[in-house]
Amino acid sequence: MQGGVNGRPAAPPPPPRRAAWEALAEHQRRLADVRLEDLFAGDKERFQRLSFRVAGMLVDLSKHRVTHETVALLLELARAASVAESRDAMFGGERINLTEGRAVLHVALRNRSGRPMLTDGVDVMPQVRAVQEQMHRFSASVRSGEWRGHTGERITDVVNIGIGGSHLGPQMAVRALRPYADGPRLHFVSNVDGAAIHDTLSGLNPATTLFLVASKTFTTLETMTNAHSARTWRVTALGADAAVARHFVALSTNLTAVEAFGIEPKNAFAFWDWVGGRYSLWSAIGLSVALAVGYERFEELLEGAFAVDEHFRLTPLAENVPVLMGLLNVWYGNFFGAETWAVLPYDESLTYLPAYLQQASMESNGKSVTRGGQPVTWQTGPVVWGQPGTDGQHAFYQLLHQGTKLIPADFIVAAKPQHPLTEHHHILVANFLAQTEALMLGRSAAEAGDPAKSFPGNRPTTSIVLEQLTPRALGSLVALYEHAIFTQGVVWDVNSFDQMGVELGKELAKRLVPEVQNGAAVAGAHDGSTAGLLAAIAALREGRQP
DSSP: OOOOBTTBOOOOOOTTSHHHHHHHHHHHHHHTTOOHHHHHHTOTTHHHHHEEEETTEEEEOTTSSOOHHHHHHHHHHHHHTTHHHHHHHHHTTOOOBTTTTBOOOHHHHTOOSSOOOEETTEEOHHHHHHHHHHHHHHHHHHHHTOSBOTTSOBOOEEEEEOOTHHHHHHHHHHHHTGGGOOSSEEEEEOOOSHHHHHHHHTTSOGGGEEEEEEOSSSOOHHHHHHHHHHHHHHHHHHOOGGGHHHHEEEEOSOHHHHHHHTOOGGGEEOOOTTSOGGGGGGTGGGHHHHHHHOHHHHHHHHHHHHHHHHHHHHSOGGGOHHHHHHHHHHHHHHHSOOOEEEEEESOGGGTTHHHHHHIIIIIHHOOSBOTTSOBOOSOOSOEEEOOOTTGGGGTTHHHHHHSSSOOOEEEEEESSOSSSOHHHHHHHHHHHHHHHHHHHHOBOHHHHTSGGGOBOOOOOEEEEEESSOOHHHHHHHHHHHHHHHHHHHHHHTOOTTOOGGGHHHHHHHHHHHHHHHHTOOOTTSSOHHHHHHHHHHHHHHTTOOO
16 A cells, blocks of 8 residues: 555655656555565575665664565665755755755764865855864863853753754763763753753752753744743852853854843854754754763764765665665555654663654654645655663554554664673663564464464564664764655655744744733634633633633
8 A cells, every 4th residue: 555645545746756656556566465584585695685784883674575676666766756866965065955945964064074065155164163163162161170150160060951953962862872971960951841940950059050052043932931040040049140151151143142141152152054953963052962971972973973974975875774764664654554663772872862863754754745835645754753672562562563553663772782781781682683573573373372462473674783882873873864864855855954834833822922921812813722721721720610
């Protein structure tokens, strides 16, 4: 079956993708009942042919419901969609973010070569290196104790206040690299729910806490609400507005607003409109990472991403790992009707990776309009979800194994742990291996002796094996997914670099704030449900029954 929109079967895309799309649809009909164990039985070299090594990672694609013909047809779709040309346009600094008229150059942030990277004929690398040097100097001064708070005490805690990519990226990386943490303790606040900032501040010392306010415009409602609450807490505790300058820095380009807040402009770290929020980990937004583990480790993170960038940029499509991963997502979503994609890291340090990839994928490719402004009739971005193993095995794996839904899943593990408890790690790796094998092979009712104990199997998985979860390995892993998501967006003909879908709710929220404060809706401003809910909340807040 082909994956369509809102339950409707998908019409094939217009030329030039149509022939390749229709060939894949016909091929899927022939392959639909073929079992993975039979594909392995018929090809003793299958693992060798369909596993790849890139930037120190082993990526095994052999447990996917594909043959040599499937891969060839998917590659033909990629060529028809101009994946290579779109990739080259991105690296070339062209304005591929069509709706916003912007280049997409997060890859420049981790460019470790001496190669210039241009947009509109201007090399952006001098700007990038200048901010990186600023990050290096500042993080070193805080970590060494040279930078002191208003009362002369050393910084012991850093609170990153952001939302979206300004929160998810650094939070994910700081958690992943916790074994390397030797700087101040890091905390992250994103939710405008006052409990988040209140609970974080309740355990901190105002004299030894530094805040990073991460907002490109310095106007983001949630971020600035939290930032002003943190500022009030700081000034109340230390009794002087002058304290702000020693306890706040800005990750922003709005120097006027930064200075009005009380932050010295020299302590504002810039990034650019060609850096999308969900790709901003590599920019000044990564300052929290540098503070936690040191700038040298942050550079290793960049180097790992650069290694995958070079692979993606230079490797032919047939051996290009992120391209192949992206095409497999298209294969299941558009030709098998799969609607979700599970990310299952067998590493506690990667706790926040599924949430990070939710944004990376769903904000990028959750689109229903083509780059040309036409309605999409085929399924685009999948729902991304997951959590670390082995916890998930005792929660939702029941559905993966015996449910009625096809859910492609990525399993990630490191061969060597970052802790001395090797027996724990052996058990963890055994579970990693067992789950992908069980999902592939299943167990028949005859073998089980009871239909309720049978497993259909034939469930596709990707296995990614790192040597160890180092900063370099983390950078490579994240870049691998970024480029796979890019590939999907190109095939689906959507703009993966805007996020217009978040704007309407933000606009309505701003209009509703004064009505919530006043406890009354503006007459005729809302639908019946919203007006009724607003009135009920006001009544309950005052102790009345609605």
